[in-house]
Amino acid sequence: MFEEANxxxxxxxxxxxxxxxxxxxxxxxxxxMALKGRDLVGIAETGSGKTLSYLLPALVHVMVQPRLVQGEGPVVLVLAPTRELAVQIQEEASKFGSRSNIRSIYDGAPKGPQIHDLQRGVEIxxxxxxxxxxxxxxxxTNLQRVTYLVLDEADRMLDMGFQPQIRKIISQV
Known part of the structure; x- marks a missing residue:
């Protein structure tokens, strides 16, 4: 049951x-595993609930961190291979985050508002x-506060040639 996950x-x-x-x-x-802060590789079919398998522990993780101050980067970073997937992940995040005052932005929104939100501070x-x-x-933004990193569809990102970009990003976490 869901209650057992606390x-x-x-x-x-x-x-x-x-x-x-x-x-x-x-x-x-x-x-x-995620709630204990352990590294995790999850492999499951589309529609199996993978997104919530990392998003709900991410929300719990954010809630126990000190509040962001302006200019600090996010606590949670989710990398996705496509904007379409980023939009789907954001839809799930917004269902839960809106109830908790946890702010998130995604790579599908216009750049201007994104920049403003990043500078103001977003948790995800x-x-x-x-x-x-x-x-x-x-x-x-910066990645100095990131303590929860997700590579959604990591295999696909590697197949698409994103390895140098992923290395560059992870080196800043």
Whole structure:
């Protein structure tokens, strides 16, 4: 059951509202490891609940960190191979984050508002490697506060040739 994962009440309320009955296998196996701060590689089919397997522990992680001050980078970084996937991840993040005052931005929004939000401070950044490197090189954000890193579809990013960009980003975490 979801209650056994000890997620905050706002997460359990959203889970209930969405009609989820029990965790999927990737969630049941991934949550305990992620909540303990362990490294995790999760492999599961599309529609298996992978996104929530890392997003809910990410929200818990953010909640126990000191609040961001202006100019600090995010606490959670999610890298995705495409903007379309980044948008899907943001949709899941917003279902839960809106109830907790945890702010997130994604690589699908217009650059102007993104820059403003990054400079003001957001707890979660969901981005493609290229857009994130652009924001880092322009000094719109930094990765010094990142303590929770997700490479969603890492195999696909590597197949697409993103290894140099991923290395560059991780070197700043």
């Amino acid at each position: 997620f905050p009440d706002f997460c359990l309320e959203v889970i209930s509202r969405l009609g989820f009955v029990e965790p999927t296998p990737i969630q049941a196996q991934g949550w305990p 950044v969901i981005a493609t490697p290229g857009r994130l490197i652009d924001m880092l090189e322009a000094n719109h």
